[in-house]
Amino acid sequence: xxxxxxxxRMRQIAIVGAGTIGEVHAQSVARIAGASLAAVCDPRxxxxxxVAAPEGARVFASIDELIxxxxxxxxxxxxxxxxxTYLHEDIVMKAAAGGKSVFCEKPLSLxxxxxxxxxxxxxxxxxxxGVGHVVRFFPEYQALLRTLSSGGIGEVxxxxxxxxxxxxVAWDNWYADEARSGGxxxxxxxxxxxxxxxxxxxxxxxxxxxxxxxxxxxxxxALVIGRLxxxxxLHMEATWAHASGFRYxxxxxxxxxxxxxxxxxxxxxxxxxxxxxxGGGEPGVTVPESPLSESPYQVELAAFxxxxxxxxxxxxxxxxxxxxxxxxxxxxxxxxxxxxxxVAPSGSAHAPEGGRVGASSRPDARHxxxxxxxxxxxxx
Amino acid sequence: MKLAMLGAAHVHASGYAQACKGLPDVAIxxxxxxxxxxxxxxxxxxxxxxxxxxxxxxxxEIDAVLxxxxxxxxxxxxxxxxxxxxPVLCExxxxxxxxxxxxxxxxxxxxxxxLMTAFxxxxxxxxxRTRAHLEAGRxxxxxxxxxxxxGQMPGGWFADPVLAGGGALMDHTVHVVDLLRxxxxxxxxxxxxxxARRFHDVPTEDSGMLSMKMDSGVIVTLDPSWSRLxxxxxxxxxTMELVGTEGSLAVDMFSQNVDVxxxxxxxxxxxxxxxxMNALMLADFTRRVQAGEAVAITxxxxxxxxxxxxxxxxxxxxxxxxxxxxHAGV
Numbered sequence: 161x162x163x164x165x166x167x168x169r170m171r172q173i174a175i176v177g178a179g180t181i182g183e184v185h186a187q188s189v190a191r192i193a194g195a196s197l198a199a200v201c202d203p204r205x206x207x208x209x210x211v212a213a214p215e216g217a218r219v220f221a222s223i224d225e226l227i228x229x230x231x232x233x234x235x236x237x238x239x240x241x242x243x244x245t246y247l248h249e250d251i252v253m254k255a256a257a258g259g260k261s262v263f264c265e266k267p268l269s270l271x272x273x274x275x276x277x278x279x280x281x282x283x284x285x286x287x288x289x290g291v292g293h294v295v296r297f298f299p300e301y302q303a304l305l306r307t308l309s310s311g312g313i314g315e316v317x318x319x320x321x322x323x324x325x326x327x328x329v330a331w332d333n334w335y336a337d338e339a340r341s342g343g344x345x346x347x348x349x350x351x352x353x354x355x356x357x358x359x360x361x362x363x364x365x366x367x368x369x370x371x372x373x374x375x376x377x378x379x380x381x382a383l384v385i386g387r388l389x390x391x392x393x394l395h396m397e398a399t400w401a402h403a404s405g406f407r408y409x410x411x412x413x414x415x416x417x418x419x420x421x422x423x424x425x426x427x428x429x430x431x432x433x434x435x436x437x438x439g440g441g442e443p444g445v446t447v448p449e450s451p452l453s454e455s456p457y458q459v460e461l462a463a464f465x466x467x468x469x470x471x472x473x474x475x476x477x478x479x480x481x482x483x484x485x486x487x488x489x490x491x492x493x494x495x496x497x498x499x500x501x502x503v504a505p506s507g508s509a510h511a512p513e514g515g516r517v518g519a520s521s522r523p524d525a526r527h528x529x530x531x532x533x534x535x536x537x538x539x540x
Numbered sequence: 541m542k543l544a545m546l547g548a549a550h551v552h553a554s555g556y557a558q559a560c561k562g563l564p565d566v567a568i569x570x571x572x573x574x575x576x577x578x579x580x581x582x583x584x585x586x587x588x589x590x591x592x593x594x595x596x597x598x599x600x601e602i603d604a605v606l607x608x609x610x611x612x613x614x615x616x617x618x619x620x621x622x623x624x625x626x627p628v629l630c631e632x633x634x635x636x637x638x639x640x641x642x643x644x645x646x647x648x649x650x651x652x653x654x655l656m657t658a659f660x661x662x663x664x665x666x667x668x669r670t671r672a673h674l675e676a677g678r679x680x681x682x683x684x685x686x687x688x689x690x691g692q693m694p695g696g697w698f699a700d701p702v703l704a705g706g707g708a709l710m711d712h713t714v715h716v717v718d719l720l721r722x723x724x725x726x727x728x729x730x731x732x733x734x735x736a737r738r739f740h741d742v743p744t745e746d747s748g749m750l751s752m753k754m755d756s757g758v759i760v761t762l763d764p765s766w767s768r769l770x771x772x773x774x775x776x777x778x779t780m781e782l783v784g785t786e787g788s789l790a791v792d793m794f795s796q797n798v799d800v801x802x803x804x805x806x807x808x809x810x811x812x813x814x815x816x817m818n819a820l821m822l823a824d825f826t827r828r829v830q831a832g833e834a835v836a837i838t839x840x841x842x843x844x845x846x847x848x849x850x851x852x853x854x855x856x857x858x859x860x861x862x863x864x865x866x867h868a869g870v
Contacts, residue, residue, distance in 0.1 A: 317738030317747055318767050322686075365860065367732050367751050369759040371683055381684050381783055383761040385734060385749035393736055393749045395763055397686050401783050413767035415739055500732065500860045 170196040171465055172235045174260075176223050176251050177242035178202035178211040179331055181265055181292075185240050186211045188458035195465055198236050199226050204331075223254050236260055238465070244331070245270055245347065246340040252278045256285040263290045263464050267350050267488060268481035270342045275485050279478035290464040290474040291481035295351045296359065297460040299452065300421050304412060305359055313414030316392045319360060321352040324399035325406035327378045335400075336378060344380040345370065345495065346488040349398040352410075353491070354476075354484035356396075360412070361388040363487060364504040368494040371401070384491060389504060426450050541826050544570040544597040545588070546617040547609020548578040550631050551694055552658070552818065556606055557585045559819035566826050570597040573609070598624035604829045605629070606822075610703040611636050611710065618644045622651035627829045629656045629822075633714045633849060634842025636705025641846040642868045645839040649870075656825055656835035657842030659718040661778060663820035666793050670723060670782070673789055680786030682724055685760045687716045691776030693766040699742035707744025709735055709852050712764030714845035715778060718837070721844060723782075726756035728848045728865045735856040739767060750852050773797075773810040840870050 173189050175182050178200050189197045197215035201223050202208035208219045220226040227233050239255035241248055241264040248269050255262045262282060268291050269275045282289035295301055307313060324344075328335045335341045345368065357363045363386055370382040384396040409422035427448050435444035454462075460475070467474045483505070490501045543560065545553065545568050560568050568586040572594050573579035579590045591597045594617055598605070605621040607614060607630040614635055621628045628648065634657045635641035648655035661667060673679065689712040697703035704710055717728060730753045735745035747765035754760065768776050778793040797810030828835050847865050855863040 315738070317736070318749075318763065318765050320763065367734075367860075369684075369751055369753070369761070371759075372757070375683055375785075379785070383684060383686055383751060383759055385732070385751050385761060387734055387736075391736055392738060393734055393747055393765070395749055395761060397761075399783065401683070402788050413739070413765070413769070415769075417769055417771055418767065498862065 170194060171237045171468070172196055172198040173238050173240060174199040174201065174223075174226060174236045175211065175217075175240045175242055176201045176226075176255075177244070177247075177265075178204065178208045179242060179244075182240070182242035183211045184455075184457050185242060185461060186215065186217075188455065188461045190215055191454070191458055192462050192465065194469075195461075199232055201226050223251055227254065227258060233258065238263060238468070240461075241265055244334045244340055245342060246334075249274045249278055252289070253281050256281045256287050256289075259285060259287060261288040261290075261468055263292065263461065264481075265292045266294075266354075266481065267342060267346050267485050268478065269485065270339075270346065272482065272486055272489065275478065275482040279482060282478060288464075288468055288474050289478040290467075291476050291478060292460060293351065293354045293476045293481065293484060294456050294460045295355045296476060297456040297463070299456065300423075301355060301359075301410070304410060304419050304421065307419050308360065308412065308414075313412065313417035313419060315415045316361060316388070316390070316412055317415065318393045318395070318411075318413045319356055319388065320395045320411040321356065321409070322397040322399075323352055323408040324348055324397070325402050326404050327380070327400045342488065343376075343492070344382055344398050344400050345491040346485070348400065349382060349384065349396060349491060350484050350488045352396050352398070353487040354480070356388070356394065357483065357487060358480060361390050361392055362505050363387075363394065364389045365500050365502050366394075366487070366491050366494050367500040368491045370495040382491070382495065386500075386503075423450075541566045541603045541830055542569045542601050543567065543604050543606055543826070544572070544602045544626070545582060545606045545608055546572050546594045546597060546620065547607050547613055547631075548573040548582045549575070549610045549613075549697060550608040551698075552631060553578075553582055553608035554585065555818045556608060556822060557582050559816060559822050561586055562819055563823055563826065566822070568606070570599070570602060572597045574613070594620035595624070598626055602626055604826065607631055610697045610700075611705050612703045615640050615644060618655065619647055622647045622653050622655075625651060625653055627654040627656075627835070629658055629825045629835075630839075630842065631658045632718075632842065633705075633710060633846055634839060635846055636710065638843070638847050638850045638866070638868050641839070641843040642870065645843055645870050648839055654829065654835045655839035655842075657718075657837050657839060657845070658821065659715065659722075659837050659841065659845075660817040660821040661715050661719050661793065662722055662837060663824065664793050664817040665815050666791055667719060667723070670789060670791055674723060674782075678787050679782055679784030679789055682758055682782050682784045684783045685720060685758060685780055686783075687720070687760065687778075687780040688763045689713075689716050689776070689778050690763065690768050691766050692768045692770070692772065693740045693742065693746060699740070699744045699746070701744050704744065706849070706853060707735075707737075707742065708746050708764050708766045709733070709748045709750075709856070710744075710849060712766075713750065713762065713849045713852055714842075716762050716764075716780065717845045717848045718841060719778075719780065720754070720758075720760060721841070724754065724756065724758060726754040726758060727844065727867065728760075728851075729753045729755045730862050730864050731848060731851040731855050732862040733852040733855040735853075739765075739769070745856070748852070748856065752848070773799075773808050774812065843868060843870065
């Protein structure tokens with residue numbers, strides 16, 4: 161990576177949580193010049209060893225065990241927090257207390273208060289806090305931004321995003337437990353909320369429909385519409401309700417053109433194999449791939465490490481992640497109340513969508529008068 | 541079978557004229573429009589006679605009437621057909637207000653003439669297959685639908701608040717609403733809608749987002765925006781993804797296209813090869829009228845769709861209130 165080749169000293173990385181995303185980050189560390197995997201922590205030691213082995217990293221059952229090995233802990237520069245969301249705060253606090261820079265997976269946490277505590281702890285400790293809003297590093301999304309900033313499609317009229325597939329399979333089925341994962345609006349929708357809000361136009365209002373609790377058995381689905389600060393309209397879909405696969409994409413229409421991307425349609429490689437005849441043969445597969453020289457996860461982590469190296473602000477800091485979380489939590493409130501919520505960033509000059517709701521007394525109208533009164537209160 | 545076309549302002553008028561030419565024993569023989577030039581264009585396509593009033597078109601030889609006028613003229617033309625005792629196929633939306641749609645249903649009922657609302661999408665083979673998948677239970681219970689009916693801005697009277705009764709919401713809400721009523725056998729219960737003018741310098745809204753709930757609990761979003769610009773390879777789309785307990789079905793009705801890159805036109809276009817749903821609808825309408833059968837899509841279907849449009853406009857005007865769809869009596 162640019163800026164990472166100076167090799168003053170290898171950045172020593174500890175990964176806490178050896179699930180899917182922990183393994184992805186371990187692979188990135190292996191490919192980033194100037195970074196080295198020092199330790200992998202996971203109570204599933206077998207799994208931790210699997211992730212640690214290619215880099216010859218040490219294995220611990222937990223961050224506490226790592227901290228109890230002062231020789232290793234002292235060497236660690238950066239802790240990558242890859243545990244389930246409800247455990248983020250505990251790990252971040254311990255890493256910050258140890259003076260380690262922190263890179264935490266998204267969503268930063270499950271409540272605004274928790275996010276605030278984590279941000280404060282890192283500030284007090286004087287350590288960087290980066291958060292893995294990786295969509296910002298996906299090249300297709302950067303291509304969209306290049307088109308927007310070149311004026312290629314003019315002023316934005318509508319923004320549509322979609323993301324998801326089958327229900328995520330993970331340790332202890334923790335995604336199914338809203339108290340631990342935050343559910344689809346906090347865990348999945350946050351990607352697109354963060355991207356649209358931070359990169360296209362701040363989101364001003366959200367109206368969210370989601371499957372009812374009794375419909376959400378290993379399944380979740382949400383349809384979101386809303387308004388952007390400069391008047392554009394927003395549509396978002398988040399799904400864990402499909403039978404298989406994972407897909408994502410966007411469509412942004414402007415006054416003079418339109419940008420369209422659907423990951424399902426991108427097939428630079430498409431492998432199809434016949435089932436092997438005979439007992440024990442491999443089943444036939446059909447596997448699409450879209451390889452890149454550097455994965456978005458690697459680019460994301462390299463950018464974080466490069467910022468540390470240069471003493472610059474990290475690309476997605478705790479405050480940005482807190483705003484994204486606030487949007488997700490507002491979406492949860494809208495889904496629960498059935499009412500639109502105002503999410504305009506504080507200081508916004510534009511009238512909040514739904515701000516006039518409370519004044520309405522239409523007999524045929526449903527509304528919750530608690531919805532949409534001023535951005536700040538709503539975001540808390 | 542002899543048809544009269546009353547009103548020729550709608551973009552579908554020429555398509556209907558073309559489709560009728562392909563139907564055996566069906567001919568458009570009389571055409572009327574407030575603009576004689578428009579009437580002449582259609583009449584020339586099908587060898588019909590231009591008349592200077594609706595009533596003059598409706599001689600004893602006429603078996604049925606097609607109404608392809610601006611939305612705001614549906615009332616007077618349906619009234620003329622009903623007065624003459626002719627069965628009517630009226631372009632969508634049936635009317636621009638619930639009261640007018642209700643009145644049209646009533647006028648036709650009292651005159652004893654059949655009123656069909658032109659929802660040709662029901663005749664598209666992809667919808668027939670969607671029905672079959674649903675009936676076979678392949679999706680289990682449908683929980684949610686994400687839909688779009690994007691289009692280019694049709695221009696002319698379509699963006700005239702008086703003649704069209706609205707903009708993109710008026711133009712592009714009813715197709716998907718009717719399809720979901722048809723496919724899911726449920727009514728729309730409530731609408732939360734946003735509207736905006738973002739793409740064109742027109743006096744109406746050109747974009748919107750609708751979030752709706754059906755009385756079965758199904759959640760639906762619909763994007764009816766005129767967000768396809770001149771550079772888009774086709775006029776627009778109708779897409780729906782139905783998400784069920786056992787499966788999902790993505791419908792993209794107008795995706796049967798070949799890609800055409802042309803140096804001559806300096807363009808990329810889609811050349812459509814999908815089935816002609818207008819022809820299928822007209823064939824069914826004329827066959828049923830001839831056979832004395834009930835038409836497949838009624839005035840009440842048109843009324844129900846108009847009720848949803850009215851709720852959408854009420855919600856958008858309220859600036860953030862969900863509005864209950866009022867179902868008018870018939």
